[in-house]
Amino acid sequence: MAYSDKVVDHFNNPRNMGSFNKDEEGVGTGMVGAPECGDVMKLQIKVQNDRIVDAKFKTFGCGSAIASSSLATEWLKGKTLEEAERIKNTDIVQELNLPPVKIHCSVLAEDAIKAALADYQKKAGSKTGTGSTGTGSVQ
Amino acid sequence: MNQHSPSSGARNVQMARSMCWHCQSEVAGEYFCERCVKVQPVSKETDYFTCLGLPRRLTIDPSVLEAKYYERSRAFHPDFYLNKTEAEQAISLDNAATLNTAYRTLRDPVQRAEYLLDLEAGSVKTIRTSPPADLFEEILNLQDTLDAYRAGDHSSETGRQLRARLEAEREALERRQAEMEGELQRLFVEWDALQDRGEADSQARIERDRLLKRMREILSNRTYVKNIVNDLVATIG
Secondary structure (H helix, E strand, C coil): CCCHHHHHHHHHHHCEECCCCCCCEEEEEEEEEEECCEEEEEEEEEEECCEEEEEEEEECCCHHHHHHHHHHHHHHHCCEEHHHHHHHHHHHHHHHCCCCCHHHHHHHHHHHHHHHHHHHHHHHHCCCCCCCCCCCCCC | CCCCCCHHHHHHHHCCCCCCCCCCCCCCCCCCCCCCCCCCCCCCCHHHHHHCCCCCCCCCCCHHHHHHHHHHHHHHHHHHHCCCCHHHHHHHHHHHHHHHHHHHHHHCHHHHHHHEEEEEEHHHHHCCCCCCCCHHHHHHHHHHHHHHHHCCCCCHHHHHHHHHHHHHHHHHHHHHHHHHHHHHHHHHHHHHHHHHHHHCHHHHHHHHHHHHHHHHHHHHHHHHHHHHHHHHHHEEE
16 A cells, blocks of 8 residues: 555654643643554644644654644644634545545544643643633534 | 245345255254255354354363364365355355454454454444553653664664663563553453353443453553564664
């Protein structure tokens, strides 16, 4: 099976690889794994005023998993939390031209986004001074 | 052609699997019709344990498994059907293939447990376990060390230090993998004991779910650890 050009590009030049300090204010961390194949993905967002100003990832897995998370961080940057919530794994499949056997990699990336958003909301909620009005839909 | 006529063979076979595909008498034997002695297809719904004539238990004596496998192989092997009709050859081939898959799956304790979890709890996804964040963090950090080692000069002082660190990590992870497999074996015993008691009260159900969930957790974590160990072995040999 050959990888699409876009997957190869993300694999060779991963965007936003690295990590933030997870205890830093405004940082949400999503840590997910795929027990079927053993892939591990960490995706982090940095949020200011309900907008994602930066995103980073680290992925241990196949080329498609790396590409999916790399693409996800690219898409996340500049999005509001609500917009980020709407990113679907099918968008990633389409953009990267993932074959059916690699769809689970995009699912993993979507799960990582959701987990990072949830972690951010949890951290923001536990702080008393909730400056923003409402935190969008948590769906 | 009237599909609903009672003599329509193919349809009847589907409706009543205990009916011989050939002579349509009731099949009393396990794989062969007692009346016409034709081989009978192993149903697709037959689980691998049943297929090999074993109870649905996780602790399996390898010699018993092997004996059952050979016994059934002798019944199904396509070589013994060379002079038979095409239909019988096709059935024997299908049966032999199913039997081989069943044997391969049950022979390996990890695959056996994965298979049982599938049978008992549907797909993997239905058992929700929380991801082991510490283990993930460890794997990702280790991957950084691996990258640094791969990119650097192996004969330099830093290279040697990195290698020593990776070797220590590899040993620790292999120990952990062995521990996980040990716990899995203990869970096998607990699972089998629960099945043998055959209770159906709420407490037995809670215990059943706990065992399935714990097995799922260990199998998942083992996959993560195994992956990074493979990577370590491939890099430092």
